[in-house]
Amino acid sequence: MPELPEVECFTRDLARWTAGRRLVGVELPDPRVLSGVSLADLEGLLGSAVGRCWRRAKWSVVELQPRGEEPARALLLHYRMTGKPVLEDGARGRKVRLRLRLARASEPELVVAFDDSRCLGEVHLEPVDELPAFFAARRLGPDCWPERHPGPWWTARLGATRRAVKVALLDQHRVAGVGNIGASEACFRARLDPRLPARDLDAAAWEALAEAVPAWVEATLAEELGAEIHFVTAGGSNPFLVYGREGEPCARCRGPIERFVQAHRSTFWCPACQGV
């Protein structure tokens, strides 16, 4: 499910759940979720204090400070399509791949679980001081949020390619954090035809995108920080302007929202008011 706003929410959940706690147990119902780490590696960290939790692109980072002289480590969580961290309060998650048991003073233990129905998600373990290299190896572009970037920055990142602007927005090497929902939402907010080759956009279009991307992030965050996360596929209302709204009236001009496929992924847009 997650794009940048969801991963931001997930990471804040992790920060809240783990604050001031130590890792006191690890369970691994499905070892496929571990990437380059073994259960024994994780067990070697038992007793560590949880430190900072932060987000980079669509990754959550949970820092762990072992007792003694060992260097700080970081758990890196990537949720891919269906992963999410859940707090298990008695009831057990349905597709839990990894469980972390966390203790604080005399309080009851908490169980934070990595739930992932499709099991495409990944959990890595890296020394904290090697995180820059970890992200560099993935050639991850700069985050699209929270730092604001001016129009010319977007031109420089995305403006050289012939690919359609909506497809270019999905390229994490150029700009990190925009997913398939966000790309449609940002094009709608910027009134941009998602089919336009990125290199054909003018300065005004890049300025519009520079506004539209953070506007999408912040609108989605405002929705999702509230009660529960809105999963498009799991009931609840659809919080998006065009995504998943084929056939519905455009919120701006009442024209019908349409769906088509770009790079094997659904694009939703309003042909009447985007890029006429």
Added chain:
DNA sequence: AGGGATGTTAGAGA
């Protein structure tokens, strides 16, 4: 039954 799903990446071809 078949198709589609919020992501990423290795590999192929131009």
Added chain:
DNA sequence: GTCTCTAACATCCC
């Protein structure tokens, strides 16, 4: 080397 696109990963839901 660079750019672009495809297939594959694994499972669930409509």
